[in-house]
Amino acid sequence: MKKNSSVTINDVASEAGVSKSTVSLVIRNSSLVKPATRKVVVEAMQRIGYVYNRDAANFRSRSSNIVGLIIHDLTNPFFAEMYVGLEKRLANSGYIALLSNTSEDAEVQLRNFNIMKEHRIAGFIVCPAQGTDQQFIEALKQQNTPVVSVIRRLPDPDKSFDYISADVRQGTYLATRHLLEQGYRHVGYIGGLDTPIRKDRLKGYKQALSEFDLRVDEKYIYTCQPTRANGEKAIRELMLSPNVELDACVCYNDLVALGTLWGLHDLGVAVGKEFGVVGFDNVAAAAHTTPPLTSVASNSDDIGRAAAERLLHRIENNTEQPVHIVKPVELVVRNSSGRQPD
Amino acid sequence: MKKNSSVTINDVASEAGVSKSTVSLVIRNSSLVKPATRKVVVEAMQRIGYVYNRDAANFRSRSSNIVGLIIHDLTNPFFAEMYVGLEKRLANSGYIALLSNTSEDAEVQLRNFNIMKEHRIAGFIVCPAQGTDQQFIEALKQQNTPVVSVIRRLPDPDKSFDYISADVRQGTYLATRHLLEQGYRHVGYIGGLDTPIRKDRLKGYKQALSEFDLRVDEKYIYTCQPTRANGEKAIRELMLSPNVELDACVCYNDLVALGTLWGLHDLGVAVGKEFGVVGFDNVAAAAHTTPPLTSVASNSDDIGRAAAERLLHRIENNTEQPVHIVKPVELVVRNSSGRQPD
DNA sequence: TAGAGTTTTTGGAACGTTCCAAAAAAAAAT
DNA sequence: ATTTTTTTTTGGAACGTTCCAAAAACTCTA
CATH class of the missing domain: 3.40.50.2300 (Response regulator)
Incomplete structure (x- = not known):
């Protein structure tokens, strides 16, 4: 039964003896459907192994649960940890991350951004590569999805993007x-x-x-x-x-x-x-x-979470002025800063 | 002009004075269209700021250029480096990565996999979390897209997945x-x-x-x-x-x-x-x-590349028997293994 | 210059979902 | 029992692309 999941909402509908619209409502957890009906539909879905085609849904509703992440160096443990915090927070709200590591290459950054754009992404979180130029900034502004920058600020004279940094x-x-x-x-x-x-x-x-x-x-x-x-x-x-x-x-x-x-x-x-x-x-x-x-x-994990939160908030409501959030830092004292009494 | 890119292939078509089908062919670099026509279309696209809606395209053609990456610990530099190699290779072939860091949590792994599935992904590369169970293996088998495992083998008795490891x-x-x-x-x-x-x-x-x-x-x-x-x-x-x-x-x-x-x-x-x-x-x-x-x-970057290559190959041609590729390793001698002459 | 062959372009159906207005069913009020 | 109100369900259009078969535009040959 590993057929290329061409099981659609229609198949579920006829299996359950309801209309496709009802199935759609069930999938989206609408409160409109009667509990009994929901149960029938859910069972039908399981019986025939239905897999939601989120792309079709996103396509039709012109929305997306994909967030684009552009990070300049993932092999730096700080950013890897930040990524982990970020992803966790995004996942909590049902979002998922398309990631691009730019290796500090502004060209790669622009190229990957353009590819990401084609996927109608809900928003971007960017830790820009060195040498990020105005062309990239313009490209970010052109598209109307929210953008949050982390750690490194985007070199935008107008400061028109949210920015999360450590103090x-x-x-x-x-x-x-x-x-x-x-x-x-x-x-x-x-x-x-x-x-x-x-x-x-x-x-x-x-x-x-x-x-x-x-x-x-x-x-x-x-x-x-x-x-x-x-x-x-x-x-x-x-x-x-x-x-x-x-x-x-x-x-x-x-x-x-x-x-x-x-x-x-x-x-x-x-x-x-x-x-x-x-x-x-x-x-x-x-x-x-x-x-x-x-x-x-500078709690990397925390900064990641904050960036994710900010972006999610923007996705809901993109009218506010850009903000700059500064996360606190603390000094962790170990031996390298010790001193022998004179 | 930062309208929510509802510029479609049809707008391009009328701007260029051709049919949408022709525009579609241009986008896909078909050799069917006459160079002169292509030029006209490309110019029209630029003029009105067209952005390809790859989701719509993927949806219609039932294909995808998204690869799902499931990695158990990205904060381990080895895996971060592997990821970078992987991503680079994927990007070269026009693919893009949805990433999930499972933090060694088999439940997270299964959950994220299910979310990814909804995006009709071209294939998966998995470095499984500890405690990966048969339920996950079954889920991987159910869906008919190729799966390649890296470094850690998937605990599948039938060894039905490609496996890239270091020696x-x-x-x-x-x-x-x-x-x-x-x-x-x-x-x-x-x-x-x-x-x-x-x-x-x-x-x-x-x-x-x-x-x-x-x-x-x-x-x-x-x-x-x-x-x-x-x-x-x-x-x-x-x-x-x-x-x-x-x-x-x-x-x-x-x-x-x-x-x-x-x-x-x-x-x-x-x-x-x-x-x-x-x-x-x-x-x-x-x-x-x-x-x-x-x-x-064990050149992490190289292993990433090899895994990507294997997956890309499978995406083209999924008939071969699963293989196990073992990448060579080398000893890098530094001082920690030195010894004082007795 | 008509006909055959070749290259290039095209219009409409289709993909799997959501949206919407409206129908049907159920519950409440008379 | 009928009407009104509320809750639940529904069919068809739409999203932006690709696919396909067929039309149109060219090129060549006789």
Whole structure:
């Protein structure tokens, strides 16, 4: 009986001895149908193995329960976790996710978006690739389904999309202040390209320094793509630079932090004693580095859920002004930011 | 002009002064239409901002370019990377992925599968959750679209699905032999529940031992859910057990290995000198542990691609017998398996 | 230039559902 | 028992595309 499910609503109707309209109502849980009738129909459906053709339904009703997810790097555990939170929330409301990993490639992003569009999607959640251009923004605006951006803001001058982010400024502030409180006095900032989010983070960094009456020294701010390899390279360059005497650093994210841990280990620097390191994201690996990494936790799972919630809300009601939701962060202190008493 | 794209093929037709059938042919790149006509139509499409309604098309032609992906844990970097390879390959052939992360929950798995089914999917790629039961297998068999399983085999007595896996037996063999060649003589095996894959791995482990004329001692084989925390717990128990004198271990996967590294560090054991550790999967983090982790690489990206390829092939031609494709693995040697000369 | 052959275009039915207005059935009121 | 009201069920049109058989437009040959 594994025939290509051409069992339709009509077959159910004749099996149950009602009209197709009634069957349709039953499927959609309408309160119009009499309980007895519903029972008959449901049984008929089971008897003949009916599978709802949601595409036909969506087609006719011009609606959709598919949400398009565009994420720039799913192999980053933070985003994978975020995805999981997102999907769970969507599933709870009967939505399902078409996913595209863009690998930071703006072209792939545009291409996949166009393919997704053809499926009449209910809404998009986007964590845009680097180099996302106006063409993409325009494309998003053109279509009238809601769009929510997460973590990274879409480079839209009009800020016309909802945006869910972590309070990275506060996080960076907490991280920096913590190192200063530990007694470190030459705290650098490592990683990230010159983006709006990073600017925001640096504000937190600078605020903490100024609260301790310390000057910001641009030599101590290192700009690079936030990868493990670059973290290692950065710390090496900084430590070997003659006119820099770093004794701690705040990292753009945990990947960078892992790189610096590694670099420092290699340089024979005792992290958590003579040098403090703080990461950002609190990925699972942070708890298991040597020494364990102090990190700013921006609950990925939670952010995913929030983004999903926002999108679902927009799908219902797309009249509000765009909002920017900032989820709180917290500092998770482990050994990498410790300090040996002088 | 951001009207809810009710621009249809008919609008294009009248704009271009041809029939809707011609437009349809143009969309589908039919060689039937004269180049000149095609040009006119394409221009008309652009002029009025036509978006192909693929759902309507799929609906009418009873086909689909959506592939259902069911994966048990996307937060495991191995699977995230596999997903990326998979998606890339699918996209190349014009397919797009509906993804479901089951978080090892067989109920979620079944539920999401049923939702996916309603979208008349072209085929499924499944990495089944633990505890996948016959009900799910039956459900997969019921529907007549192809199914490919990856990494974990579907618990189907008839083995009626394609299966793409890494050569874990060989990998475990290589890992064990390597440790033995380094001079370690009390090599344990840590992690994994009693599953078919693990049995396979243990075969490789045992083979290597026997090649060195060593007995298999069940005390040295530790069974547990393969997580970091359990890896740590395992090594601790083993090392503190009075009648066990372990000097090396092969781990079920890198997560477990990271746990053991951590545990050993805590116990003051010098990994890579007096104790050898080998992981499995060669996740990105393996290169950056202390010491760097020797690991068996089963190119995740490649496996994803292979699974996608297999599914695409099946979608074209679903008559062949199910196959089991085993992708080769290789040992990536780093410091964790080193040994101090006696 | 008529006829045959070939290429290109076309109109209408069909896919499986929802929507709608209206019919039928049941319940309540007289 | 009839009428009115309320609840439940229904048939046909519609959604935007593809499919198909047939028409139209060309090309070639004699």
